[in-house]
Amino acid sequence: MKIIDLPIEFAYNGQKNIIYPSLIILNNELTLVDTGYTNFITLIENEILKHGYEMKQLKHIIITHYDDDHIGSLYDFKNKYPWINIIASETESKYISGEMKAERLVQAEDMLGKLPNEAIEFGNRFIQQLKNLKHVPVDTKVNDGDMILENQCRVIATPGHTSGHISLYFPSLQSVITGDAAVNENQELVIANPHYCLNIKKAEQSLRKIKNLKADAYYCYHGGTLTL
Template sequence: MKIIELPIEFESNGQKNYIYPSLIILNNELTLVDTGYTNFFTLIENEILKNRHEIKNLKNIIITHYDDDHIGSLYDFKERCPWINIIASEIESKYISGEIKSERLVQAEEMLENMPNEEMEFGKWFIQQLKNLKHVSIDEKVNDGDMILDNKCKVISTPGHTSGHISLYFPSLKSVITGDAAVKENDELVIANPQFCLNVEKAEQSLTKIKNLKAENYYCYHGGKLTL
């Protein structure tokens, strides 16, 4: 088993940006963690091909949490690869499937009410982005401590950024895939966008929780891999 980070380059507001979804290879089967923004299917597929793997071997997609940069292309993956098993936490699955209005959309609509005029346009655009996300049903709902991927991966509940956020711990690889429970900044693990965290106190606790795993490799969706 191994983990490969997939550096996905894109432009936003005229600036070059990156996200780093993870690809887990186990017994020639692939598991993708998070799917980028809407219309990122081809970008991610190309990166998988660069690593000499094929999308036809993609067995699972694990979603760490409901945010447009993590689930944006989930619908496209399911459309093009209908056999894929989609895994998410019990809590987040309700938002991803559209059963309940997402926390992020509720937060964005509440923030819009008190937003300064100069930020109003962005606020409205962001709300529309969230509303445009297509719902996908979850095949496998997981909770804290569950062992998945042939018992090689432990689900770690890391609420704060969102309430059902999960990270993934691989004891045999001494590695953690953090989602947005941690980002890499100046070769350190820090909280992702504290201003957008639904609960900063819980986000701090979750960051401590994954640091306490004392892994050697932390695969951060924002900032990339940190090796300690």
């Protein structure tokens, strides 16, 4: 088993950005963790192919949480590769499937009236992006402590950024895929976008929780891998 970063470069608001979805390889099967923004499927496919794998090997997609940069292309993946098993936390699955209105959309709508005039256009655009996301049923719903991927991966509940956020711990590799529970900033694990956290106190607790695992490698969606 191994984990690799899939660096995806793109422009956002006129600036160059990179996100790092993770690819887990286990017994010749692939698991993708998070799917980038809408229309990122080709970018991610190209990165997977570049590593010498084939898309028919993709068996699972794990979603760490409901944010448009993490689930944007989930519908496209499921539509193109219908055999894929989608895994998410019990809480986040309600937003991904459309069973409940997403927390992030509720937050964005609540904040809109408090934004300065120069930010209102961006706020409206962000809300529309969230509303345009297509819902997808979740095949496997997980909770804190569940073992998945042939018992090689432990689900770690890391709420704060969103209430049902999960990270993934791989004991045999001494590695953690953090989602947005932590970002790699100047070779240090810190909270991702504290002003967007739905519960900053829980986000701080979750950051301590994954740091306390004392892993050798932390695969961060923002900032890439931190090796200790």
